[in-house]
Amino acid sequence: MDVEARKRSLRYFFAKVVEPLGYKFTPDDELADFLLEQESNLEAAHGSPFCPCQGRTQNREENMKIVCPCIPFHRDHFDHMKRCWCGLFVHKDVTEPDRLPQIPYDEFRKAKDAGGSGESR
């Protein structure tokens, strides 16, 4: 597998998927390159470009929810953080991705529940 060619393909494909969702690639090019390389390797080893920062299990249905770009499966959570969990994508208005924290799902849920809304997962 030509990893560099696959990274370019994934970048082209992902950009088209995330743009209508209100996201863009992180402006941190080094981070984006590293994550795309990990995803290319995961795809070669396991069949899909899984998120490098979330764990696969023996449950295929669960695993499909962490195939990049996994934004649609975690929309409320990621919108709350203005980034996806691994940080490959950020909201279109984000210019300083380093300032965006990773907020764990249970903390997000508590905040949403306190505010009266949330997502089902």
Added chain:
Amino acid sequence: MKSVFMYTLSTCPWCKKTKKYFTDHDIPFQYVDYDLATVPEQEKIEQEMKKRSGPLSFPWVLIGDDLVVGWNPAKYDELMGLSKTS
């Protein structure tokens, strides 16, 4: 000093940063790379993580009895009793 244990992924840049944080602060820690573990080990880890925090999001850091999910150096500082400038 509080004990530090973490579940990480070998593919995750935030996990690498977390390990580097504790290394740079001379804080000993133990870790398991979930993706490099055997399936039975992964299933045990999965149960523990889901019971305590939900999805399998990494890094998963246990400082003493306190759990921190995600790269959060300010929280690590706080739980380790380090000042911001340290």
